[in-house]
Amino acid sequence: MRKRMELRSIIDRTHHIRRSDLLVFSTFRNENVRLPYFLKYYRDLGVSHFLMVDNDSDDGGTEYLAEQPDVSLWHTRHSYKRARFGVDWLNYLQMRYGDEHWCLVVDPDELFVYPFCDTRPITALTDWLDASSIRSFGAMLLDMYPKGGIDTVPYRRGQNPLEIATWFDAGNYSIHRNPEYLNLWIQGGPRARLFFSDDPFRAPALNKIPLVKWSKRYTYVSSTHSLLPRGLNLVYDEWGGEKASGILLHTKFLDTLALKAAEEVARKQHYAEGQEYLAYAKRLADGPDPWCKWSEKYINWRQLEILGLMSKGNWA
Amino acid sequence: MTIGVVMLVHTAFDRAEQVIRHWVSGGCPVVVHVDKNVSTTVYDSFVTAVADLPEVQFSKRHRCEWGTWGLVAATQSASEKLLANFPDVRHVYLASGSCMPLRPIAELKRYLDERPRTDFIESATTADVPWTVGGLDEERFTLRFPFSWKKNRYLFDRYVEFQRRIRFRRRIPAGLVPHMGSQWWCLTRQTLSAILQDPDRPMFDRYFKKVWIPDESYFQTLSRLYSQKIESRSLTLSKFDFQGKPHIFYDDHLQLLRRSDCFVARKIWPRANMLYDTFLGPNSSAGTMAEPNPGKIDRIFARAVERRLRGRQGLYMQSRFPNEFWDSRFTSAPYSVFEGFTELFEDFEPWLARATGARVHGHIYAKEAVEFEGRQTTFTGALSSSPVLRDYHPQMFLRNLVWNTRGERQCFQFGPGDNQAVSWDLAKDPNAQISVISGAWAIPLFQSNRNFADLRTEAADLQKIESDHLEALRSIYAKSRVRIWTMAEFIESPMELLQTVIDEIGIRDARRLTEAPRLVELKGFGQFLQNLKNQGMHPYLMGDFPVESAPDNRRQSPRKPYLVR
Numbered sequence: 001m002r003k004r005m006e007l008r009s010i011i012d013r014t015h016h017i018r019r020s021d022l023l024v025f026s027t028f029r030n031e032n033v034r035l036p037y038f039l040k041y042y043r044d045l046g047v048s049h050f051l052m053v054d055n056d057s058d059d060g061g062t063e064y065l066a067e068q069p070d071v072s073l074w075h076t077r078h079s080y081k082r083a084r085f086g087v088d089w090l091n092y093l094q095m096r097y098g099d100e101h102w103c104l105v106v107d108p109d110e111l112f113v114y115p116f117c118d119t120r121p122i123t124a125l126t127d128w129l130d131a132s133s134i135r136s137f138g139a140m141l142l143d144m145y146p147k148g149g150i151d152t153v154p155y156r157r158g159q160n161p162l163e164i165a166t167w168f169d170a171g172n173y174s175i176h177r178n179p180e181y182l183n184l185w186i187q188g189g190p191r192a193r194l195f196f197s198d199d200p201f202r203a204p205a206l207n208k209i210p211l212v213k214w215s216k217r218y219t220y221v222s223s224t225h226s227l228l229p230r231g232l233n234l235v236y237d238e239w240g241g242e243k244a245s246g247i248l249l250h251t252k253f254l255d256t257l258a259l260k261a262a263e264e265v266a267r268k269q270h271y272a273e274g275q276e277y278l279a280y281a282k283r284l285a286d287g288p289d290p291w292c293k294w295s296e297k298y299i300n301w302r303q304l305e306i307l308g309l310m311s312k313g314n315w316a
Numbered sequence: 317m318t319i320g321v322v323m324l325v326h327t328a329f330d331r332a333e334q335v336i337r338h339w340v341s342g343g344c345p346v347v348v349h350v351d352k353n354v355s356t357t358v359y360d361s362f363v364t365a366v367a368d369l370p371e372v373q374f375s376k377r378h379r380c381e382w383g384t385w386g387l388v389a390a391t392q393s394a395s396e397k398l399l400a401n402f403p404d405v406r407h408v409y410l411a412s413g414s415c416m417p418l419r420p421i422a423e424l425k426r427y428l429d430e431r432p433r434t435d436f437i438e439s440a441t442t443a444d445v446p447w448t449v450g451g452l453d454e455e456r457f458t459l460r461f462p463f464s465w466k467k468n469r470y471l472f473d474r475y476v477e478f479q480r481r482i483r484f485r486r487r488i489p490a491g492l493v494p495h496m497g498s499q500w501w502c503l504t505r506q507t508l509s510a511i512l513q514d515p516d517r518p519m520f521d522r523y524f525k526k527v528w529i530p531d532e533s534y535f536q537t538l539s540r541l542y543s544q545k546i547e548s549r550s551l552t553l554s555k556f557d558f559q560g561k562p563h564i565f566y567d568d569h570l571q572l573l574r575r576s577d578c579f580v581a582r583k584i585w586p587r588a589n590m591l592y593d594t595f596l597g598p599n600s601s602a603g604t605m606a607e608p609n610p611g612k613i614d615r616i617f618a619r620a621v622e623r624r625l626r627g628r629q630g631l632y633m634q635s636r637f638p639n640e641f642w643d644s645r646f647t648s649a650p651y652s653v654f655e656g657f658t659e660l661f662e663d664f665e666p667w668l669a670r671a672t673g674a675r676v677h678g679h680i681y682a683k684e685a686v687e688f689e690g691r692q693t694t695f696t697g698a699l700s701s702s703p704v705l706r707d708y709h710p711q712m713f714l715r716n717l718v719w720n721t722r723g724e725r726q727c728f729q730f731g732p733g734d735n736q737a738v739s740w741d742l743a744k745d746p747n748a749q750i751s752v753i754s755g756a757w758a759i760p761l762f763q764s765n766r767n768f769a770d771l772r773t774e775a776a777d778l779q780k781i782e783s784d785h786l787e788a789l790r791s792i793y794a795k796s797r798v799r800i801w802t803m804a805e806f807i808e809s810p811m812e813l814l815q816t817v818i819d820e821i822g823i824r825d826a827r828r829l830t831e832a833p834r835l836v837e838l839k840g841f842g843q844f845l846q847n848l849k850n851q852g853m854h855p856y857l858m859g860d861f862p863v864e865s866a867p868d869n870r871r872q873s874p875r876k877p878y879l880v881r
Contacts, residue, residue: 198704239639
């Protein structure tokens with residue numbers, strides 16, 4: 001609750017929100033270069049309003065967002081880490097504005113993919129989930145990377161990052177079940193393979209539940225990895241069947257990362273003292289190439305479905 | 317003579333209006349029932365929206381909740397109004413606001429004109445229908461259901477349990493045989509009016525008010541009393557999934573719906589603009605009088621339900637994580653495990669690859685590194701050869717390996733020197749074909765040039781580990797296909813035994829092995845074992861090797877009788 005004090009409204013267009021609107025919640029810091037494509041991608045899916053928290057950017061992203069007709073913007077100078085990596089801020093905003101809306105919580109470098117996303121708008125998915133009495137929808141984080149080193153092709157503002165970061169790891173994920181919150185804990189992919197091969201326990205969690213029919217009684221526990229009440233974390237079937245699920249294409253591995261890693265290591269605002277960024281910074285110096293001959297080239301959601309990374313469930 | 321439409325609407329009024337206009341333009345009068353739960357303002361604006369159409373009337377409103385009597389009452393009121401006010405109507409078509417005609421109304425008319433006495437209503441006895449939800453079929457008709465299934469599931473379930481316990485049974489009115497079927501029908505005026513004007517109707521209504529989901533049984537049962545000819549199928553294409561809710565059609569189903577030749581489909585997503593534009597747009601009839609053929613759509617939806625209920629075997633992912641006690645399949649495809657073969661034969665891996673065409677790995681659970689085929693540092697699916705990553709979740713590693721290489725047989729080596737974490741999983745996996753030459757771990761020790769004291773300790777360790785593993789393979793929980801030979805047994809007739817193992821892999825067509833892998837030099841092995849025994853460590857897993865004459869394989873190989881056959 002205290003966390004709301006940390007947020008200062010820059011522009012509030014929440015009165016435009018209609019009852020059936022799908023809302024995107026996002027927190028960012030110095031992501032100006034990614035924001036135009038981020039907005040375009042989600043507008044095309046049928047998202048009607050963005051509620052964004054700017055954690056003290058100084059690259060012009062704030063000004064850009066303030067001009068957008070479908071964005072409500074808050075600003076904070078406070079610690080990302082102390083706000084449990086932004087969760088507290090977004091939990092507050094979701095409680096305030098997200099009640100009984102479908103809410104999608106994504107970072108600016110995450111692109112949400114769901115079954116039939118090339119032919120059906122996201123409201124088709126949420127209508128179907130409503131009809132099936134499902135309130136939470138899982139989407140694993142899939143790290144995308146370019147071929148031939150992270151910084152060989154520079155990313156242009158507004159460009160589809162998937163034009164550069166086209167590749168991914170198809171089948172090297174490990175899954176543990178978290179007995180406390182009942183969510184699955186998925187690790188693996190290029191980050192585990194490259195940066196955490198000597199300490200896989202610390203490899204970043206890839207399980208996410210970004211799309212939830214929100215209620216003010218709900219709360220995200222740690223990032224969007226798990227929620228309370230715990231029942232919302234049961235986005236998987238335990239009897240052998242498959243529930244419908246999606247993918248968050250994670251386009252972090254672009255030339256912008258090196259800059260970011262240096263900055264984040266200095267700030268130490270990320271999980272476990274920014275272990276992850278420390279590892280990147282260390283490895284990035286030698287110009288690593290996550291690409292290997294078994295890397296898979298991204299085509300579309302059907303490919304991810306066939307590879308078993310996501311599922312249509314019984315949606316047809 | 318024409319068709320009259322009874323339309324039940326509760327949401328998406330703009331689409332309902334569009335469909336109503338379509339029916340009317342096809343010459344069909346429509347009587348609309350709007351759910352009483354809809355607010356008066358919405359209702360009024362809907363009525364004004366279609367006020368320009370004299371063929372559209374509104375019936376008395378009832379409160380409709382899924383699975384309750386309200387839906388039947390609504391249908392009754394609307395049907396009565398339709399029959400009374402439009403004397404031309406011969407067939408009455410029951411539709412909802414989210415139903416959409418796929419073929420020109422004229423074709424439907426012609427179809428019904430050719431069958432003027434036929435009632436199209438899916439109607440089957442309870443014993444014959446598998447599509448009931450909640451395990452209630454016959455009991456729908458013999459218990460009472462005062463509590464809502466949607467809103468008050470707890471009381472619903474408890475009350476059903478209670479009635480079962482006290483053996484409560486309602487009496488089914490005389491002459492009625494309960495039938496069930498799709499809610500969407502098309503009845504003739506004769507049949508429908510006979511049902512509605514039956515002198516016993518108050519009694520039937522009283523009975524069906526307490527039946528569960530009466531909209532799927534009221535007309536289905538009563539039409540059996542009066543109909544001259546029942547065609548037990550619905551003209552409306554409407555598929556239900558395992559939760560009993562209808563599948564929804566979207567724009568990407570356009571071609572599928574077109575080719576189905578069905579007259580009406582349900583349920584259409586209200587924002588499927590392309591579907592509405594195509595099917596309700598200007599007449600684009602092919603003019604053929606094809607019979608409805610929903611087979612392909614049926615298959616697609618059946619597959620979807622299958623995916624939800626059974627899933628893809630051996631796949632572990634974010635939305636499929638089977639509990640090991642409920643799904644014993646550990647992996648997605650058969651694979652082969654070889655234990656002791658690389659120790660006994662010098663060139664076993666390349667030989668096996670040539671003989672079977674399968675993908676042959678080394679010891680993928682070796683402590684130092686994952687020995688992928690060709691000792692690559694990554695493998696299919698970008699699996700890493702790092703032993704730390706593998707050992708972080710050894711089970712997932714194997715599942716991933718087998719899943720990633722679907723369509724290609726995997727073979728790998730295993731032994732007591734490897735990480736044993738998957739020992740029991742291998743034993744329990746019906747997909748595993750495990751062939752063991754026990755005691756072969758002693759060969760590398762025998763060949764090595766190390767101090768005997770160290771060898772002795774290591775031999776003792778390996779023997780203990782392998783014996784534990786064999787215990788798993790022989791336990792009553794083992795579901796894998798296991799073959800265990802002692803080393804002594806195996807070298808008696810190696811080719812014969814190899815042949816049986818390889819036949820079982822069955823990739824290449826059954827043919828005899830023409831080339832043998834090279835056995836390692838075993839001269840002095842018996843003495844080596846004796847030395848271990850003399851030191852107080854009794855190696856027993858390899859069977860009996862005489863001290864003086866280790867079998868000399870190279871002399872044996874040329875006289876294999878089966879090669880001559």
